[in-house]
Structures are given as C-alpha cells and as structure tokens.
Amino acid sequence: MNYDTSFVSEIGGRKVNEDTYGYQIAPSGGCWVVADGLGGHRGGQPASFLAVKTVMESLALTTDNSPNTLHRSLETAQNAIIAGQQSDHELYAMRTTIVLLVIQNDQARWAHLGDSRLYAFHKNRVVFQTKDHSVPQVLVSAGDIRSENIRGHEDRNRLLRSLGNQDDFRPVILRILSWYALVMHFCCVRTDSGSIYWKTKWRNCCSIQIQLHSGFSKWKSCY
Numbered sequence: 001m002n003y004d005t006s007f008v009s010e011i012g013g014r015k016v017n018e019d020t021y022g023y024q025i026a027p028s029g030g031c032w033v034v035a036d037g038l039g040g041h042r043g044g045q046p047a048s049f050l051a052v053k054t055v056m057e058s059l060a061l062t063t064d065n066s067p068n069t070l071h072r073s074l075e076t077a078q079n080a081i082i083a084g085q086q087s088d089h090e091l092y093a094m095r096t097t098i099v100l101l102v103i104q105n106d107q108a109r110w111a112h113l114g115d116s117r118l119y120a121f122h123k124n125r126v127v128f129q130t131k132d133h134s135v136p137q138v139l140v141s142a143g144d145i146r147s148e149n150i151r152g153h154e155d156r157n158r159l160l161r162s163l164g165n166q167d168d169f170r171p172v173i174l175r176i177l178s179w180y181a182l183v184m185h186f187c188c189v190r191t192d193s194g195s196i197y198w199k200t201k202w203r204n205c206c207s208i209q210i211q212l213h214s215g216f217s218k219w220k221s222c223y
Contacts, residue, residue, distance in 0.1 A: 135155040
C-alpha cells in the first residue's frame with residue numbers, strides 16, 4: 001500500500017502557531033495525528049505538542065488499532081496534559097483538540113476530540129466527516145442552524161470536549177471496513193487560528209486505477 005502525505009500549517013491571526021502534527025508509516029499501515037491548541041486557554045502550543053508526542057509514542061508501541069488502543073492512547077495524552085496543568089501554574093488551563101487516523105492492514109480507524117476534523121473524499125466528494133464537539137454543532141444537530149453557518153457562528157470557539165478538559169473525556173472512535181481509493185483531509189477549522197491539513201492519499205498497490213471496494217459505506221461508531 002502506498003501513502004502520499006503532505007501538510008501545510010499557517011499561523012493565521014494568532015501570535016503563536018498552536019498547531020502540531022505528526023505521522024509514522026509502518027509496513028502494515030501507519031498513523032497520522034493533528035492537534036490544535038486552544039488559543040483562549042493558556043498553553044495551547046505546549047498542549048498540542050504534548051498531545052501529538054504522547055499519542056505517537058503510545059501508538060508506536062503496538063500494531064493494534066482496536067478502539068481500546070486508540071482510546072488508551074488518547075487517555076495517555078489526557079493524563080499527560082492534566083499532569084502538565086498541575087505542575088505549572090501558568091499552564092493550569094492548557095487544552096487542545098485532536099484528530100487521529102490509524103491504519104492497520106485492511107482496517108482504518110480514527111478518533112477525535114474537539115473541532116479538528118477528518119474528511120473522507122471519494123471522486124472529489126465528501127463521503128464522511130467527523131462532527132465537531134462544539135456549541136454550533138449541537139445547534140446543527142438540533143436543526144437550528146445549517147452546517148455551513150458553523151464557521152461564522154459567534155460561538156464557534158466554544159468547545160464541549162477537548163484534551164485537558166477534566167470534566168468530559170469522551171473521544172469519538174470510528175472505523176471503516178474498506179477504505180481503498182479514499183483521500184483523507186485532516187484540518188483545524190477555527191477561524192482565529194491558522195490552518196493545518198494533511199492530504200493523505202493511498203491506493204491499492206496492485207492496481208493503477210484507484211477503485212472503490214465494496215463495503216466502503218460501512219461506517220461504525222465504536223464510542
């Protein structure tokens with residue numbers, strides 16, 4: 001299986017770039033992680049750096065991409081950030097979003113907390129995207145606003161879940177059974193920050209043409 005990964009990160013309107021990314025490729029798959037430190041909470045940059053570093057180190061120790069493994073890696077990052085909050089009074093409120101993708105053989109899983117997103121594309125069409133853990137997303141789910149109104153909504157930065165939030169650690173973990181021919185985009189979407197995304201493309205190495213395999217639509221929520 002071939003993987004083509006590229007990334008771009010921009011500081012946007014902030015004084016400090018609080019985005020962090022990381023990835024690693026293995027013979028049987030790989031993992032990709034993006035985190036966006038929360039600008040309204042002190043320590044956004046160290047929070048995102050610590051989250052990505054901890055998750056990558058945790059996943060490097062295993063070849064398993066089960067829901068428990070992803071949950072455990074995020075829980076390890078959560079504990080590391082909380083320890084950082086408690087050890088440095090200047091970082092007492094540091095938090096970050098996170099989204100990660102782990103591929104192992106023929107199975108892909110991803111997980112997220114906050115409003116950093118993963119998009120799955122096929123033939124230039126969005127076939128799946130993660131749902132933000134934010135106030136505007138709740139309004140979308142309730143039918144009060146449309147999804148395209150999230151970006152400009154006055155409460156777009158009010159997150160309900162994030163790493164470092166001790167009151168609500170509930171990552172969402174999903175999987176797709178057949179994922180060949182997909183293009184994945186990871187991005188941080190808040191308008192007061194820069195943008196970071198990965199365009200990660202993989203294909204069946206036995207075929208020149210990218211083809212959609214059966215079972216593509218079988219999304220399953222694990223949490």
